[in-house]
Amino acid sequence: MAKTIGQAAVKLEKQINGLKYTLFCLNVIAWILAAVLLSQTIYSRLDTEFQDFIDKLELWCYYWGLYVLMFVALIILVSCVFSCAAIYQEIAQLLQLSVAVQGLCFLLLLVGVSILEENSTVNSRIQPILRDILRQLIMNSRYETVSVRLNSIQETIGCCGADGATDYIHYRQPLPSECRDTVTGNPFFHGCVDEMTWLLQDKSSWIAGISITLSALHVGIGVLTLILIQALKKESSISFRS
Numbered sequence: 507m508a509k510t511i512g513q514a515a516v517k518l519e520k521q522i523n524g525l526k527y528t529l530f531c532l533n534v535i536a537w538i539l540a541a542v543l544l545s546q547t548i549y550s551r552l553d554t555e556f557q558d559f560i561d562k563l564e565l566w567c568y569y570w571g572l573y574v575l576m577f578v579a580l581i582i583l584v585s586c587v588f589s590c591a592a593i594y595q596e597i598a599q600l601l602q603l604s605v606a607v608q609g610l611c612f613l614l615l616l617v618g619v620s621i622l623e624e625n626s627t628v629n630s631r632i633q634p635i636l637r638d639i640l641r642q643l644i645m646n647s648r649y650e651t652v653s654v655r656l657n658s659i660q661e662t663i664g665c666c667g668a669d670g671a672t673d674y675i676h677y678r679q680p681l682p683s684e685c686r687d688t689v690t691g692n693p694f695f696h697g698c699v700d701e702m703t704w705l706l707q708d709k710s711s712w713i714a715g716i717s718i719t720l721s722a723l724h725v726g727i728g729v730l731t732l733i734l735i736q737a738l739k740k741e742s743s744i745s746f747r748s
Contacts, residue, residue, distance in 0.1 A: 518741050525734045526582025529593050529727060533586045540582035544715045547576045550709060559663070559702070562655050563639055565632070568706060575717055576612040582720065587613060589727065593734070601735050608728035615721040619714050626706035636699045640668035645677050657684035659698060663705065669697035676745045 510606045539549030547724035549573055550556065560568060585607045643656040644667060660666055661684035671693035674681045685693050 508555060520549050522734065522741060525737060526593050528573050529730055529734065530590060532723060532727050532730070533589050533593075535747065536720060536727065537583060537586040539716055539720050539723070540579045541651065543575060543713065543720065544567065544579035544583070547572045547641060550713065552574075556709065559659065559705070561632070562659055563636065563702065565625075565639075565706075567635070568622075568625045568632070571618050571620075571625060571710070572713070573613035573615065574621055575649060575713065578611060578618055578717075579606075581612055581614070582724075589731070591723075593731075596738055598735055601731055601738075605728050605731050605735075608724045608731065612721050612724040612728070615724070617715050619717045619721075622710050623714060626703070626710040628703055628707065631704075632706065633699055633703055636702055637668045640698050641673065641677070644668065644673050644679055647679050647682075653682070657682050659702075660684045660694070661716075663698060663701045664694055665696055665698035665701040666694040666698050668699050670695070673697070 551569060560566065569615040585604070588600075588607070589604045592604045624630050640656075643652055646652045647656055660682070662684060665688075666681075671681060674685070682692065687694060
């Protein structure tokens with residue numbers, strides 16, 4: 507009987523060590539990804555050329571998702587260190603707290619990605635907002651300050667109007683030279699709504715991908731931590747019986 511219990515204890519200890527090693531590795535990966543996520547979000551926020559477009563079009567709602575993901579990345583950087591300490595010390599209460607933090611990070615990551623995607627992708631809420639802003643600029647393009655602002659956007663991005671050159675015809679405004687291809691002289695085919703949305707989408711795709719990967723990692727870490735808690739309880743009961 508004692509021999510059987512001893513064999514079970516040895517087997518369980520090996521399983522616990524395997525779980526701990528796996529969790530350490532996953533936490534290190536999560537920490538690295540969180541550091542990359544933080545650097546990407548900060549870079550996107552501080553990119554002066556990109557920020558110029560955002561300011562000219564007053565699309566500050568794009569930054570909401572970035573701020574949430576910056577905040578989550580900071581939490582993850584701290585929580586991964588805390589999780590490793592809890593795993594090393596094998597304290598059930600700390601491990602349970604770690605599981606709760608993993609769940610919180612998972613939810614915040616999903617919220618951050620949802621806000622970011624809702625303000626940066628095709629067919630999202632950002633397109634009607636962009637369309638309204640650009641049409642207002644076209645209607646008021648007779649004013650020099652507005653004209654300079656609009657033409658700067660069109661020339662730099664390579665677009666014309668909100669949905670094309672027909673916007674100028676619709677609002678009875680002259681078609682500016684910045685709205686034309688310098689080689690062919692023809693108006694740019696795509697409107698600024700599509701071009702700007704594609705730019706936002708490209709800018710946020712890597713950030714969204716890293717965030718989704720991190721959220722999946724947190725689910726894995728949380729589940730494995732729960733398994734570790736149960737294994738440690740079982741180890742304690744075996745030690746008590748022996």
